[in-house]
Structure formats: C-alpha cells, structure tokens
Amino acid sequence: MNKLTYKLQQFMMGRNGTDALSKASMALAMVFYVLSILTRSNLLYLITIFGMGYVFFRIFSKNISKRYTENQGYLRMVSGVRNRWIQRKQYKFFRCRQCHKTIRVPRKKGKIEVTCPICGKKKITRT
Template identity: 40%
Template sequence: MSSLKEKMYRFMQGRYGMDDLGRFSMIVILVLMVLSMIFQSGLMNLMVCAGLIYVYYRAFSRNISKRYGENQKFLAFRDNLRSRKTSTVRVFKCPTCGQKVRVPKGKGKISIHCPKCNTDFIKRT
C-alpha cells in the first residue's frame, strides 16, 4: 500500500464515507456545475460550493448513526417517488373543464366520465 493510500485509509477510519444520499447529492452538484457554466450564474456557483461542503461534511462526519438516519430518510423518500411512478392509477384531465379524473391503469381504451361537468371522453390507459 502506498503511503498516501494508507494515510487516506487512516483518515477515513471511523468516518461515515459515501452513501446513496451522498452519491445522489454529487449528481445534483455535477448537474448544477454544468448549468452554472452554461448560464454563468453566480447563485448556482454558490449552490455548487454549498453542496460540495455538505457532501464532504457528511462523508467525513464521525456521527455515523445520524448520517445513517439521513440516508434512510432519503431512501424512503426515493422509494416513495418510485412507487408513485409505478402506480396503478392514471390521472387524465377532462378536455372540457380541466377536472382531473383518476382511472385504473392498463385497461386499454376506456370511456372516462368527468364527475364535474358530466362529459365522457375516451382515453387509452
């Protein structure tokens, strides 16, 4: 092992390191970095800096149980979003009045009845 690697290893011992939340934050930061270069935005630059500080603060933190808890919250939030995407319900807007109507997914072409204005419209679910 090279001495630099050894030093790094010793430094990271007892510290939290990277997790899903950290990796996700890094992706967001990279996207912000590119956007801030395109738009020459000082505010985005600041957000990139703050984001990097946040990610490194978490990775080098010794409060592992607290960081672990944050990651669990993030995972629960992510799973919640995912299950919403794969939900069995589709929402259509009534073409007449704009009322949102929830119908079951995967039923093929069905006639949807708007409860607000009583219009029937056909949609593929």
C-alpha cells in the same frame, strides 16, 4: 502506493464515507455547476460550492448515526417515487381530498368507484 492507501483508510476510519444521499447531493451539485457555466451565473456557482461543502461534510462526518438516519429518510423517499414510477403503467394513483392518502387502482377498468381505505370517502372516476 500501499502506504498511501493505508493512511487514507486510517483517516476514514470512524467516518461516514459515501452513501446514497451524498452521491445524489454530488450529482445535484454537478448539475448546478454545469448550469452555472452555461448561464454564467454567480448565484448558481455559489449554490454549487455550498452543495459540495455539504457533500464533504457528510463524507467526513464522525456522527455516523445521524448521517445514517438522514440517508434512510432519503432512501425511503426515493423508493416511494421509484415504485410509483415503475407501477405507472399498471396502476393509476389518486389522492383522497379529505385525508390526502394516496390510493392505487388498476388501470383500464373503465368507470369505477374508488373508496378511501382511511376515511371512507367515495369518488367515481375513470381509470
């Protein structure tokens, strides 16, 4: 067993391995697989196959810097969504109509005037 472990470690040396993006892609591929079974859809099954191919491509890739950059972009996106989800009870989020910047204001303050920090556009709204 130790010999097999050593061989596997030697094979994976210099390769990307699993990261957060490959794990999320694997989970998404599994969701498509279950949906393809339930609906008996060949299209969803084909999407599953391509998704799994992408996961294996990421895991066995030797271009570590490129995979690292992709993973960092994914983590930045997910952390923004996660932080907003956590803060949803304390803050209300608005999007400026002019510059599309997301503005966070405290909840339960009644009617307030929200000013965009980027463009200065003002809006009166309830929180």
